[in-house]
Amino acid sequence: MNRVLIFVLVVVLAGCGDRSFHGKDIAHLMPPLAFDLVDERGQAVDESIFAGRPVAIYFGFSHCPDICPMTLAKLAAAARALPEAQRERLQLAFVSVDPARDTPERLAEYTGAFSDRMIGLTGDQRQLTELTRRYRVTYGYEEPDAQGNYEVSHSSAIWVFGPELEARLMLFDNLAISEMAADLKRVLAESG
Amino acid sequence: MGRIAAGIAALVVLSAGALWWVSTLEPAETLEFSNPRIRLVPGGGPMAAYFEIANHGDARVRVTGARSDAFGRVMIHRSVVEDGQARMRHQDGGVAIVPGQRVAFAPGGLHLMLMRPQKALNVGDSVEIVLELDGIVPTEWPLDFIVVPITSP
Numbered sequence: 001m002n003r004v005l006i007f008v009l010v011v012v013l014a015g016c017g018d019r020s021f022h023g024k025d026i027a028h029l030m031p032p033l034a035f036d037l038v039d040e041r042g043q044a045v046d047e048s049i050f051a052g053r054p055v056a057i058y059f060g061f062s063h064c065p066d067i068c069p070m071t072l073a074k075l076a077a078a079a080r081a082l083p084e085a086q087r088e089r090l091q092l093a094f095v096s097v098d099p100a101r102d103t104p105e106r107l108a109e110y111t112g113a114f115s116d117r118m119i120g121l122t123g124d125q126r127q128l129t130e131l132t133r134r135y136r137v138t139y140g141y142e143e144p145d146a147q148g149n150y151e152v153s154h155s156s157a158i159w160v161f162g163p164e165l166e167a168r169l170m171l172f173d174n175l176a177i178s179e180m181a182a183d184l185k186r187v188l189a190e191s192g
Numbered sequence: 193m194g195r196i197a198a199g200i201a202a203l204v205v206l207s208a209g210a211l212w213w214v215s216t217l218e219p220a221e222t223l224e225f226s227n228p229r230i231r232l233v234p235g236g237g238p239m240a241a242y243f244e245i246a247n248h249g250d251a252r253v254r255v256t257g258a259r260s261d262a263f264g265r266v267m268i269h270r271s272v273v274e275d276g277q278a279r280m281r282h283q284d285g286g287v288a289i290v291p292g293q294r295v296a297f298a299p300g301g302l303h304l305m306l307m308r309p310q311k312a313l314n315v316g317d318s319v320e321i322v323l324e325l326d327g328i329v330p331t332e333w334p335l336d337f338i339v340v341p342i343t344s345p
Contacts, residue, residue, distance in 0.1 A: 060278075062233070065240040065306065067271040067278045069231055070299035073343045106235050113234050113342045137276060147264075149238075149307060156278035173273065173300060177345065 020186065022179035023160075023171040030159075030167035033057075035131045037095065037123040040108040045121070047165055054168070054187055055091040057159045059132065059139065061098035061152045062110040068154075069114075071173040075158055076115040078180035086188040092118035097128050097139040098152050135159060160184065163191045222249035222328065228321075228337040230306065231299075231344055232313055241266075241304035241321060241337050246294040249328065256286035257324040264308030266321060271300055280305070286326070299345075313339050 033047045033055070056075055060068035072094060079090055094111050096102035099122045102110075107120025122128070132139055137155035144150040160169040160183075168187050171180050228243040247253050258266040268283040287302060289295050297303050304321065313319065317339040322332050 062235065063237045064278075065231075065233065065238040066269070066280070066303045067273075067300055069233060069240075069342050073345060076343055077345065101237075109235050110233075142279075147308070151280050153277050153279035156273045156276055173278070 021169060021183050022175050023158075023169050023183050026159075026167045026170055028167075030135055032167060033161045033165040034134065035121075035123075036127050037121040037131070038099075038104065040104050040111065040120045042104040050091055050093070050161065051165060052163050053089045053091055054163055054184075054191055055093055055161050056171070056184065057093045057095060057161070058157075059095045059097055059137065059155045059159075061096050061154065062102050062106060063098065063149070064152065064154075067156065067173060071156070071158065072114045072118070074173070074175070074177050074180060075171070076118065077177045078184055079115065079117065081177065081181040082185055082188065086185060087117075089188060090117070090184060094118060094120050095128075095131070096120065096122040097132065097154050098141075099123060099125075099128070160187055162187065223247060223253065223325075223333070225333075225335055228335050229340045229344070230313070230319060230337045232315055232339050232342050234342070236309060239306045239309065240299070241306055242297045242299065243335065243337070244294060244296045244298075245289055247289040247291055250291050251327050252288055252290050253328045254286045254288045254326040255323055256326045258304050258321050259324070260306070260319065260321040262310055262313070262319045262321075263306040264310065267305045267307070268302070269305045270302050315339050315341050 033050065036044065036046050039045045058072060058075065075092060079087055079092060082090065092115055094107070096107060102122050107122060111118040111120040128139070132155070139152060139154045142151040156173050158171040160171065162168045169183055171183060224246040226244045228241070230239055230241045233239045245255070255268065257268065260266055268287060269280045270283055272279060272281055287295060295302070318336045319339060320334050321337055322334045325331050325333055
Protein backbone atom coordinates (compact mmCIF):
# COMPACT_ATOMS: atom_id res chain seq x y z
CA MET A 1 0.00 0.00 0.00
CA ASN A 2 2.81 2.40 0.89
CA ARG A 3 4.49 1.66 -2.40
CA VAL A 4 1.29 2.54 -4.19
CA LEU A 5 1.06 5.81 -2.27
CA ILE A 6 4.69 6.65 -3.02
CA PHE A 7 4.10 5.82 -6.66
CA VAL A 8 1.02 8.07 -6.78
CA LEU A 9 2.99 10.82 -5.05
CA VAL A 10 5.82 10.46 -7.53
CA VAL A 11 3.41 10.64 -10.46
CA VAL A 12 1.75 13.72 -8.97
CA LEU A 13 5.08 15.41 -8.21
CA ALA A 14 6.41 14.56 -11.64
CA GLY A 15 3.24 16.01 -13.11
CA CYS A 16 3.76 19.28 -11.23
CA GLY A 17 7.18 19.82 -12.76
CA ASP A 18 7.86 18.09 -16.01
CA ARG A 19 5.51 15.55 -17.45
CA SER A 20 8.05 13.81 -19.57
CA PHE A 21 10.07 12.23 -16.72
CA HIS A 22 8.84 8.99 -15.15
CA GLY A 23 11.11 9.62 -12.18
CA LYS A 24 11.40 12.87 -10.25
CA ASP A 25 13.16 15.91 -11.68
CA ILE A 26 15.57 17.14 -8.98
CA ALA A 27 17.39 19.81 -10.98
CA HIS A 28 17.81 22.82 -8.66
CA LEU A 29 16.27 20.84 -5.77
CA MET A 30 19.36 18.91 -4.71
CA PRO A 31 23.02 20.02 -4.48
CA PRO A 32 25.62 18.93 -7.05
CA LEU A 33 27.45 15.66 -6.47
CA ALA A 34 30.30 15.83 -3.96
CA PHE A 35 31.96 13.04 -1.99
CA ASP A 36 35.13 11.49 -0.64
CA LEU A 37 34.93 7.70 -0.94
CA VAL A 38 37.03 4.61 -1.72
CA ASP A 39 36.78 2.77 -5.04
CA GLU A 40 36.93 -0.93 -5.95
CA ARG A 41 40.74 -0.84 -5.94
CA GLY A 42 40.83 0.68 -2.46
CA GLN A 43 41.88 4.09 -3.83
CA ALA A 44 40.56 7.31 -2.30
CA VAL A 45 38.41 9.09 -4.89
CA ASP A 46 36.15 12.12 -5.07
CA GLU A 47 33.31 13.30 -7.33
CA SER A 48 35.71 14.38 -10.07
CA ILE A 49 35.90 10.76 -11.29
CA PHE A 50 32.40 11.24 -12.73
CA ALA A 51 32.90 14.73 -14.20
CA GLY A 52 32.18 15.09 -17.91
CA ARG A 53 29.57 12.35 -18.27
CA PRO A 54 26.21 11.63 -16.60
CA VAL A 55 26.22 9.08 -13.77
CA ALA A 56 23.46 7.00 -12.15
CA ILE A 57 24.17 6.13 -8.50
CA TYR A 58 22.43 3.65 -6.19
CA PHE A 59 23.00 3.36 -2.43
CA GLY A 60 22.72 -0.17 -1.05
CA PHE A 61 24.69 -3.14 0.28
CA SER A 62 25.75 -6.40 -1.33
CA HIS A 63 24.19 -8.61 1.39
CA CYS A 64 20.79 -7.27 0.28
CA PRO A 65 19.17 -10.25 -1.45
CA ASP A 66 16.11 -8.69 -3.04
CA ILE A 67 15.63 -4.99 -3.63
CA CYS A 68 19.27 -4.06 -4.39
CA PRO A 69 19.85 -6.69 -7.10
CA MET A 70 16.36 -6.03 -8.48
CA THR A 71 16.98 -2.28 -8.79
CA LEU A 72 20.54 -2.64 -10.08
CA ALA A 73 19.39 -5.26 -12.62
CA LYS A 74 16.73 -2.82 -13.85
CA LEU A 75 19.28 0.00 -14.07
CA ALA A 76 21.75 -2.20 -15.97
CA ALA A 77 18.97 -3.34 -18.34
CA ALA A 78 17.83 0.28 -18.88
CA ALA A 79 21.43 1.25 -19.68
CA ARG A 80 21.72 -1.66 -22.15
CA ALA A 81 18.52 -0.46 -23.86
CA LEU A 82 20.06 2.94 -24.70
CA PRO A 83 21.46 3.74 -28.15
CA GLU A 84 25.14 2.74 -28.22
CA ALA A 85 26.55 6.29 -28.21
CA GLN A 86 24.48 7.17 -25.14
CA ARG A 87 25.20 3.86 -23.44
CA GLU A 88 28.91 4.55 -23.64
CA ARG A 89 28.53 7.96 -22.03
CA LEU A 90 26.46 6.80 -19.06
CA GLN A 91 28.36 5.82 -15.92
CA LEU A 92 26.82 3.48 -13.33
CA ALA A 93 27.83 3.43 -9.67
CA PHE A 94 26.90 1.44 -6.59
CA VAL A 95 27.71 3.06 -3.24
CA SER A 96 27.74 0.49 -0.43
CA VAL A 97 26.63 1.84 2.94
CA ASP A 98 27.92 -1.39 4.53
CA PRO A 99 31.72 -0.95 4.43
CA ALA A 100 32.28 -3.58 7.16
CA ARG A 101 31.24 -6.35 4.75
CA ASP A 102 31.69 -4.67 1.37
CA THR A 103 35.43 -4.63 0.88
CA PRO A 104 36.78 -3.19 -2.38
CA GLU A 105 37.32 -6.76 -3.72
CA ARG A 106 33.77 -7.78 -2.94
CA LEU A 107 32.41 -4.59 -4.47
CA ALA A 108 34.34 -5.29 -7.67
CA GLU A 109 32.87 -8.79 -7.93
CA TYR A 110 29.36 -7.58 -7.13
CA THR A 111 29.20 -4.62 -9.53
CA GLY A 112 30.89 -6.61 -12.30
CA ALA A 113 28.05 -9.12 -12.17
CA PHE A 114 25.59 -6.41 -13.28
CA SER A 115 27.61 -4.48 -15.82
CA ASP A 116 31.22 -3.88 -16.72
CA ARG A 117 30.24 -0.21 -16.72
CA MET A 118 29.25 -0.20 -13.03
CA ILE A 119 31.79 0.83 -10.41
CA GLY A 120 31.58 0.19 -6.68
CA LEU A 121 32.32 2.79 -4.04
CA THR A 122 32.20 2.83 -0.26
CA GLY A 123 33.73 4.79 2.59
CA ASP A 124 33.98 5.16 6.32
CA GLN A 125 30.91 6.12 8.35
CA ARG A 126 31.77 9.82 8.30
CA GLN A 127 32.14 9.85 4.51
CA LEU A 128 28.96 7.87 3.95
CA THR A 129 26.92 9.97 6.39
CA GLU A 130 28.13 13.16 4.74
CA LEU A 131 27.11 11.94 1.29
CA THR A 132 23.71 10.49 2.26
CA ARG A 133 22.81 13.57 4.33
CA ARG A 134 23.62 15.75 1.36
CA TYR A 135 20.76 14.03 -0.50
CA ARG A 136 18.47 13.87 2.54
CA VAL A 137 18.53 10.09 2.76
CA THR A 138 19.65 7.90 5.61
CA TYR A 139 20.90 4.40 6.20
CA GLY A 140 20.98 2.27 9.31
CA TYR A 141 21.92 -1.13 10.66
CA GLU A 142 19.58 -3.53 12.41
CA GLU A 143 20.52 -5.83 15.31
CA PRO A 144 22.73 -8.73 14.18
CA ASP A 145 21.43 -12.30 14.54
CA ALA A 146 23.31 -15.14 16.29
CA GLN A 147 25.58 -15.58 13.26
CA GLY A 148 26.36 -11.88 13.06
CA ASN A 149 24.18 -11.27 9.98
CA TYR A 150 22.42 -7.95 9.95
CA GLU A 151 20.08 -6.01 7.70
CA VAL A 152 20.72 -2.51 6.43
CA SER A 153 18.08 0.07 5.56
CA HIS A 154 18.97 2.37 2.69
CA SER A 155 17.58 4.77 0.08
CA SER A 156 15.51 3.00 -2.56
CA ALA A 157 16.14 5.55 -5.32
CA ILE A 158 18.68 5.81 -8.13
CA TRP A 159 20.21 9.29 -8.30
CA VAL A 160 21.18 10.67 -11.69
CA PHE A 161 23.68 13.50 -12.07
CA GLY A 162 24.63 15.39 -15.22
CA PRO A 163 28.12 15.88 -16.73
CA GLU A 164 28.78 18.92 -14.55
CA LEU A 165 27.82 16.83 -11.51
CA GLU A 166 24.52 18.69 -11.26
CA ALA A 167 21.55 16.84 -9.73
CA ARG A 168 19.11 15.79 -12.47
CA LEU A 169 16.76 12.98 -11.59
CA MET A 170 15.61 10.39 -9.08
CA LEU A 171 14.54 7.02 -10.49
CA PHE A 172 12.48 4.72 -8.28
CA ASP A 173 12.68 0.96 -7.93
CA ASN A 174 9.08 0.48 -9.09
CA LEU A 175 9.63 2.06 -12.50
CA ALA A 176 9.68 -0.24 -15.52
CA ILE A 177 12.99 -0.75 -17.33
CA SER A 178 11.56 1.09 -20.36
CA GLU A 179 10.61 4.05 -18.16
CA MET A 180 14.09 4.22 -16.62
CA ALA A 181 15.61 3.98 -20.10
CA ALA A 182 13.38 6.80 -21.42
CA ASP A 183 14.39 9.10 -18.55
CA LEU A 184 18.09 8.29 -18.89
CA LYS A 185 17.88 8.81 -22.65
CA ARG A 186 16.48 12.28 -22.11
CA VAL A 187 19.12 13.27 -19.54
CA LEU A 188 21.84 12.01 -21.89
CA ALA A 189 20.32 13.83 -24.88
CA GLU A 190 20.06 17.08 -22.93
CA SER A 191 23.68 16.84 -21.83
CA GLY A 192 24.86 15.94 -25.35
CA MET B 193 -21.86 -47.73 -40.61
CA GLY B 194 -24.12 -44.93 -39.50
CA ARG B 195 -24.70 -46.71 -36.20
CA ILE B 196 -20.94 -47.10 -35.61
CA ALA B 197 -20.35 -43.40 -36.33
CA ALA B 198 -23.21 -42.43 -34.04
CA GLY B 199 -21.78 -44.73 -31.36
CA ILE B 200 -18.32 -43.15 -31.60
CA ALA B 201 -19.83 -39.69 -31.50
CA ALA B 202 -21.86 -40.58 -28.42
CA LEU B 203 -18.74 -42.01 -26.78
CA VAL B 204 -16.75 -38.82 -27.51
CA VAL B 205 -19.53 -36.64 -26.11
CA LEU B 206 -19.89 -38.81 -23.02
CA SER B 207 -16.11 -38.86 -22.41
CA ALA B 208 -15.87 -35.10 -22.79
CA GLY B 209 -18.79 -34.69 -20.43
CA ALA B 210 -17.21 -37.03 -17.91
CA LEU B 211 -13.87 -35.19 -18.14
CA TRP B 212 -15.60 -31.85 -17.68
CA TRP B 213 -17.51 -33.22 -14.69
CA VAL B 214 -14.34 -34.61 -13.09
CA SER B 215 -12.37 -31.44 -13.79
CA THR B 216 -14.95 -29.24 -12.08
CA LEU B 217 -15.12 -31.62 -9.14
CA GLU B 218 -11.44 -31.81 -8.36
CA PRO B 219 -8.67 -29.55 -9.68
CA ALA B 220 -5.52 -31.36 -10.70
CA GLU B 221 -3.62 -30.01 -7.67
CA THR B 222 -4.78 -28.21 -4.57
CA LEU B 223 -1.68 -26.03 -4.66
CA GLU B 224 -0.12 -24.83 -7.86
CA PHE B 225 3.43 -23.47 -7.85
CA SER B 226 4.90 -21.58 -10.77
CA ASN B 227 8.19 -20.04 -11.87
CA PRO B 228 10.35 -21.05 -8.88
CA ARG B 229 13.72 -19.33 -9.27
CA ILE B 230 16.74 -18.09 -7.31
CA ARG B 231 18.54 -14.90 -8.27
CA LEU B 232 22.24 -15.68 -8.17
CA VAL B 233 24.32 -13.20 -6.14
CA PRO B 234 28.09 -13.78 -6.27
CA GLY B 235 30.39 -13.72 -3.28
CA GLY B 236 28.60 -15.98 -0.80
CA GLY B 237 26.10 -13.40 0.42
CA PRO B 238 22.37 -14.01 0.81
CA MET B 239 20.15 -14.50 -2.22
CA ALA B 240 16.41 -14.39 -2.83
CA ALA B 241 14.08 -17.11 -4.11
CA TYR B 242 10.83 -16.26 -5.88
CA PHE B 243 7.76 -18.23 -6.99
CA GLU B 244 4.00 -17.98 -7.25
CA ILE B 245 1.58 -20.10 -5.30
CA ALA B 246 -2.12 -20.55 -6.11
CA ASN B 247 -4.55 -22.18 -3.72
CA HIS B 248 -7.18 -24.20 -5.63
CA GLY B 249 -8.39 -25.95 -2.49
CA ASP B 250 -11.16 -24.98 -0.11
CA ALA B 251 -9.06 -24.34 3.00
CA ARG B 252 -6.66 -21.58 3.92
CA VAL B 253 -3.00 -22.60 3.55
CA ARG B 254 -0.11 -20.86 5.22
CA VAL B 255 3.55 -20.93 4.21
CA THR B 256 5.17 -20.96 7.64
CA GLY B 257 8.80 -21.51 6.73
CA ALA B 258 11.29 -23.10 4.38
CA ARG B 259 14.59 -24.92 4.45
CA SER B 260 17.18 -26.20 2.02
CA ASP B 261 20.34 -28.30 2.22
CA ALA B 262 21.91 -25.72 -0.11
CA PHE B 263 21.61 -22.89 2.44
CA GLY B 264 22.37 -22.46 6.12
CA ARG B 265 19.01 -20.83 6.73
CA VAL B 266 15.93 -19.80 4.77
CA MET B 267 13.60 -17.04 5.98
CA ILE B 268 10.39 -15.51 4.67
CA HIS B 269 10.93 -11.79 4.15
CA ARG B 270 9.16 -8.88 2.57
CA SER B 271 10.97 -5.84 1.18
CA VAL B 272 9.22 -2.62 2.02
CA VAL B 273 9.89 0.95 0.93
CA GLU B 274 8.73 3.64 3.34
CA ASP B 275 9.51 7.32 2.81
CA GLY B 276 12.07 6.39 0.19
CA GLN B 277 13.86 3.98 2.57
CA ALA B 278 14.14 0.30 1.68
CA ARG B 279 14.19 -2.28 4.48
CA MET B 280 13.22 -5.90 5.07
CA ARG B 281 10.49 -7.23 7.27
CA HIS B 282 10.62 -10.76 8.61
CA GLN B 283 7.23 -12.45 8.13
CA ASP B 284 6.87 -13.98 11.59
CA GLY B 285 3.36 -15.31 11.00
CA GLY B 286 4.19 -16.77 7.60
CA VAL B 287 2.15 -16.01 4.51
CA ALA B 288 -1.51 -17.10 4.20
CA ILE B 289 -3.12 -18.01 0.89
CA VAL B 290 -6.92 -18.19 1.05
CA PRO B 291 -8.91 -20.46 -1.29
CA GLY B 292 -8.87 -19.10 -4.83
CA GLN B 293 -5.99 -16.74 -4.11
CA ARG B 294 -2.67 -16.50 -5.94
CA VAL B 295 0.27 -14.98 -4.06
CA ALA B 296 3.49 -13.92 -5.76
CA PHE B 297 6.84 -14.09 -4.03
CA ALA B 298 8.38 -11.57 -6.42
CA PRO B 299 11.25 -9.05 -6.63
CA GLY B 300 10.65 -6.01 -4.45
CA GLY B 301 8.16 -7.77 -2.19
CA LEU B 302 7.77 -11.19 -0.62
CA HIS B 303 10.75 -13.50 -1.06
CA LEU B 304 12.57 -16.37 0.55
CA MET B 305 15.85 -15.03 1.88
CA LEU B 306 18.53 -17.68 1.42
CA MET B 307 21.34 -17.27 3.93
CA ARG B 308 24.82 -18.81 3.89
CA PRO B 309 25.01 -20.73 0.61
CA GLN B 310 26.65 -24.10 1.35
CA LYS B 311 28.28 -24.38 -2.07
CA ALA B 312 28.89 -22.21 -5.11
CA LEU B 313 25.86 -22.07 -7.42
CA ASN B 314 25.78 -21.49 -11.15
CA VAL B 315 23.11 -20.17 -13.48
CA GLY B 316 20.95 -23.11 -14.62
CA ASP B 317 21.48 -25.19 -11.45
CA SER B 318 18.40 -26.73 -9.86
CA VAL B 319 18.13 -26.32 -6.08
CA GLU B 320 15.55 -27.98 -3.87
CA ILE B 321 13.85 -25.86 -1.22
CA VAL B 322 11.31 -27.50 1.09
CA LEU B 323 8.35 -25.25 1.86
CA GLU B 324 6.77 -25.81 5.27
CA LEU B 325 3.00 -25.42 5.11
CA ASP B 326 0.14 -25.29 7.53
CA GLY B 327 -3.50 -26.13 6.70
CA ILE B 328 -2.73 -28.89 4.21
CA VAL B 329 -1.34 -32.44 4.18
CA PRO B 330 1.49 -33.09 3.59
CA THR B 331 2.98 -30.17 5.48
CA GLU B 332 6.29 -30.28 3.60
CA TRP B 333 6.43 -29.46 -0.10
CA PRO B 334 9.79 -29.88 -1.86
CA LEU B 335 10.12 -27.57 -4.84
CA ASP B 336 12.92 -27.34 -7.42
CA PHE B 337 14.17 -23.80 -8.01
CA ILE B 338 16.22 -22.86 -11.08
CA VAL B 339 19.18 -20.51 -10.57
CA VAL B 340 18.82 -17.40 -12.79
CA PRO B 341 21.34 -14.60 -13.49
CA ILE B 342 21.64 -11.64 -11.13
CA THR B 343 20.56 -9.43 -14.03
CA SER B 344 17.16 -11.17 -14.33
CA PRO B 345 14.27 -8.70 -14.13
